[in-house]
Structure formats: structure tokens, C-alpha cells
Amino acid sequence: EGRGAVLLGIETSCDETGVGLVRVGADGPELLGQAVASSQDEHARFGGVVPEIASRAHLEAMVPTVRAAFARAGLEPRDVDAIAVTAGPGLAGALLVGVAAAKAYAAAWDVPLFGVNHLAGHVAADTLEHGPLPTPALALLVSGGHTQLLRVDDLAGSITEIGTTIDDAAGEAYDKVARLLGLSYPGGPVIDRLAGDGDPAAIRFPRGLTGPQDPAYDFSFSGLKTAVARYIEQAERDGRVVDVPDVCASFQEAVVDVLTAKTVRAAVELGIGTVVVAGGVAANGRLRALAQQRCAAAGLTLRVPRPGLCTDNGAMIAAVGAAVLAAGGVPSGPALTGNPGLP
Ligand code: KG4
Ligand code: ZN
Numbered sequence: 001e002g003r004g005a006v007l008l009g010i011e012t013s014c015d016e017t018g019v020g021l022v023r024v025g026a027d028g029p030e031l032l033g034q035a036v037a038s039s040q041d042e043h044a045r046f047g048g049v050v051p052e053i054a055s056r057a058h059l060e061a062m063v064p065t066v067r068a069a070f071a072r073a074g075l076e077p078r079d080v081d082a083i084a085v086t087a088g089p090g091l092a093g094a095l096l097v098g099v100a101a102a103k104a105y106a107a108a109w110d111v112p113l114f115g116v117n118h119l120a121g122h123v124a125a126d127t128l129e130h131g132p133l134p135t136p137a138l139a140l141l142v143s144g145g146h147t148q149l150l151r152v153d154d155l156a157g158s159i160t161e162i163g164t165t166i167d168d169a170a171g172e173a174y175d176k177v178a179r180l181l182g183l184s185y186p187g188g189p190v191i192d193r194l195a196g197d198g199d200p201a202a203i204r205f206p207r208g209l210t211g212p213q214d215p216a217y218d219f220s221f222s223g224l225k226t227a228v229a230r231y232i233e234q235a236e237r238d239g240r241v242v243d244v245p246d247v248c249a250s251f252q253e254a255v256v257d258v259l260t261a262k263t264v265r266a267a268v269e270l271g272i273g274t275v276v277v278a279g280g281v282a283a284n285g286r287l288r289a290l291a292q293q294r295c296a297a298a299g300l301t302l303r304v305p306r307p308g309l310c311t312d313n314g315a316m317i318a319a320v321g322a323a324v325l326a327a328g329g330v331p332s333g334p335a336l337t338g339n340p341g342l343p
Contacts, residue, residue, distance in 0.1 A: 005081040005325055006032070008069075008105070009318025010062075012098030013090025013118045014144065015039045015054045017061040019069040020315025021080075022322055028131035029124075029322040033073025034315040037061035044185045048175065055093035062101045069314065077109055084321025087115030087332070088342030089145070095338025103336065112331035116320040117159075117342055118312075119146060122278040124155050124323060125309040125316035133303070138162070138272040140263045142287070143279035144171035144186070147219050147259075149266050152276070155320065156327040161343075162266055163217025166209070170255055170281045173221035177228050177251050181244055191248045192284050198245030200253035200286075203231060207258045217266050224254050256287040260294045267300050276303045283307035 003024050011018035020034035039057030043049045070076060085102035088095055099115070106113035123139045139150040139159075147165040152158075168176065171188055178187020183194075205227050208220030228251055235242045267275050277291050288304055295302040309316065 003326070005322075006075065006079050007318040007321040007325065008080045008083045009314040009316070009321055010083065010085045010098045010102045011118070011121065011312055011314045011317045012058045012062075012094050013086045013088070014094060014312055015043060015049045015057070016312040017058050017065045018312055018314035018317070019065045020313060020318045021069055021073040021075055022128065022315055022318035024322040024326055028127040029319045031128045031315050032075065033069050033071075034313060035065045035068035035072060036313050037065045040186060047179045047185050049091070051091045051093055054091055055097055058094055058097040062097065066101075066105075077105075080109060080111055082112045082114065082321060082325055082331075084114045084116050084317050084324070086118045086121065086317050087336065088118065088339035090118055090338070090340060092338060092340045095340060099336060099338050103334070113336065114321050114324050114329060115332040115336045116317055116324065118317070119148070119150075120155060120159060120320045121316040122310075123150065123152060123159070123276055124319035125278060125313070126276050126303050126305045127155070127323075128309060128315055128319050129305050130303050133276065134274050136272050137274040137276050138263065138267045138270065139276045139278055140259060140291075141279045142170040142259060142277070142281035144175065145169055146279065147221070149217050149263060151270065151272070154327070156323040156329060162270070163215065163219065163262070165219040165221060167220050167222035168225060170219070170221060170259060171279070173225050173255060174281065176225050180225075180229055180232055181242075181247060188281060188284065191252060192286070194245045195249040195252045195286065196245075198243065198247070198249030200249040202243065202246035203250040205231075205250055205254040207254055210258060210261070216269075217262055219258065219262065221255065224251065252284070252286055256284065256290050259287060260290045263291070264294045264298050264300065268298055274301045274303065278305065278310065280311045283310040
């Protein structure tokens with residue numbers, strides 16, 4: 001059902017205004033065109049996203065980004081059969097801009113509107129590249145706001161949390177460590193790049209929650225961040241120059257070692273053969289390489305979307321909408337609103 005239908009996806013949960021056009025197909029959703037406008041540069045001097053700035057930037061970027069997505073797809077508004085919009089989780093004001101825009105377009109074009117979960121969107125991004133997801137699948141979702149292990153039985157609805165971070169998200173750890181090192185925001189891509197020139201074994205940073213008594217599928221990154229801060233302070237006290245690439249590589253190794261070890265363990269113990277790595281941190285080169293190596297060793301099939309589909313975008317939201325539409329989902333009513341704490 002819904003096959004051939006064209007979905008417009010709108011994403012505004014954080015600092016990217018993302019708009020994507022996707023066609024529902026038997027081989028999974030097909031990406032027709034997308035555009036992303038980011039307010040990252042406006043947040044850079046604050047070292048993190050400023051919600052008020054993000055909301056205003058979404059408001060300014062929304063219509064031009066919708067137009068750009070249509071232009072890239074070679075489509076027009078009358079080609080759209082349904083709209084999907086991120087309903088949460090995310091920043092309250094930022095979500096409201098996307099939801100309000102989506103409602104306006106849905107009313108103007110007289111098409112159904114579906115409010116969808118941003119986190120399901122990150123997982124669904126993979127279907128744009130690799131086709132329908134075999135289920136059950138185990139998803140490692142690693143972004144600026146979340147770090148979770150999810151059992152995915154149905155992208156259109158049934159996703160269960162197996163584990164989560166008890167403090168910082170993985171992307172948040174990258175951003176905070178980048179700040180400690182005086183690097184720019186967002187820290188992930190910068191650390192990823194600098195780590196290439198460093199030695200991952202130079203400093204042995206702690207691996208959070210890996211003791212025998214610790215919860216096997218939960219994560220913790222705040223101790224690691226503190227250890228990096230202490231390392232830098234100590235070096236300054238000793239009058240030593242901090243080797244930034246070595247710190248980046250060693251920090252990154254501690255993060256991706258834990259992420260991949262726990263993911264593979266969960267997949268093996270739960271008897272799930274397909275692993276998806278998704279979210280902004282899934283763009284990380286070392287995470288992708290180590291996940292590939294460890295999944296192959298354990299006989300697991302790994303799926304990771306290309307980096308451009310890992311960070312926030314509208315196509316991934318349209319991809320969830322495509323799954324919901326194909327499953328005969330009920331459209332959201334006019335009462336749809338943003339839910340910052342959507343689980
Ligand atoms: O999924 P996303 O775009 O937005 C959220 O939903 O949070 O993820 C953004 C996060 C940021 O913390 C950013 O530093 C991190 O993803 N990130 C990376 C890389 N690219 C983005 N972390 C590590 N390596 C990267 N290449
Ligand atoms: Zn995200």
C-alpha cells in the first residue's frame with residue numbers, strides 16, 4: 001500500500017533544517033532529492049546549540065529549503081502525496097517551527113500529515129541506501145542527544161530500547177572534548193579528522209561501564225570526558241605540550257571500542273543477525289571501520305548509511321513516513337504538536 005506515493009519529510013529537531021522527497025517503493029524508499037540548511041556556524045562561538053537561535057534559523061530557512069528540495073528532485077508541490085514531520089524528541093521551539101510548517105503545507109496541498117520520531121528517522125535513513133531493513137535488527141543510535149541500543153521489529157512502530165547512556169551521549173562527548181581542546185563545534189567531524197594524525201594507543205582513557213558488574217548494554221561517557229580534562233590539566237601543570245591528535249585518537253578509540261563491543265555483544269546475546277549504526281556519530285570513520293571489523297568477526301551483517309545520511313536530514317524523516325504509509329498508518333490529526341521528550 002502507498003507504493004509509488006511521494007513523501008515530503010521535514011526535520012527541525014536541532015540545528016539543521018532538513019527537507020527530503022522520497023518515493024515509496026518495493027525496494028524501500030527511494031531518495032528523490034533533499035536539501036539541508038544548518039545554523040551550526042551561528043552556534044559555534046557558544047560551543048553548543050542555542051535553542052532560540054536554532055528556532056529563528058529554522059523559520060528563516062524553511063521555505064527556501066523546501067524550494068531547494070523540490071528543485072533538486074525535479075518535482076512540484078502537486079506531486080506530494082503525504083508529509084512526514086519530526087514530532088520529537090528535540091528542542092521545543094525548533095520542533096514547533098517544523099510542525100507548524102508541515103501543518104500549513106498539509107492544509108494548503110490537502111494531503112495527510114504524519115508526525116514521526118526523529119530517532120526512528122536516523123534508523124530509517126539506512127533504508128534509503130540499502131533497501132528494506134530485515135527485522136529484527138539491532139540499531140546502535142549515536143547522535144548528539146542520544147546513545148541507544150534499539151531492537152527494531154518494525155520501523156513504522158515497534159522499536160524497543162535495549163540500552164542507553166546513563167549520562168552524556170557519544171556525540172555530546174565528542175563536542176565537549178573538542179571544547180576542552182579548543183576545537184570548533186560540532187566537535188565530532190574535527191576530532192574524527194585530527195585523530196587520523198594521532199596514535200590511538202598513546203593514552204589509555206577509561207572505557208565506561210565495562211566492568212563485570214556493570215549493565216552490559218548501557219553506556220557512560222562522562223567519566224571519559226573528565227579523564228580527558230584531567231589529562232589536559234596535568235599536562236599544563238607539568239608544562240608539557242598536549243599532543244592534540246594523540247588525545248583525539250585516544251579519546252575516539254575509547255568511545256568506538258565501547259560502542260562496537262557492546263553492540264556486537266547485544267546482537268549475539270539477543271540472536272539478532274543484522275546491525276544498523278545510525279545517527280550523526282555514525283559518520284565517524286573509525287566507528288565505521290571497527291564496527292565492520294567486529295561485526296564480520298561475529299558473523300553479523302552491518303548496515304551503515306553514507307555519512308551524508310547519518311547527520312540530521314529531512315529524507316530520513318520522509319523514509320519513516322514511507323514506512324508508516326506503507327503499513328497503512330493513521331495520519332496525525334490537526335492537534336499534532338512538537339514533543340521534546342518523545343521516547
Ligand atoms: O544526529 P545528529 O546530526 O544530530 C542529533 O540528533 O544530535 O548528530 C550530531 C552529533 C554531534 O554531536 C556531532 O559532533 C556528531 O554527531 N558527529 C560526529 C561526526 N559527525 C557528526 N561524531 C564523530 N565523528 C563524526 N565524523
Ligand atoms: Zn539526530
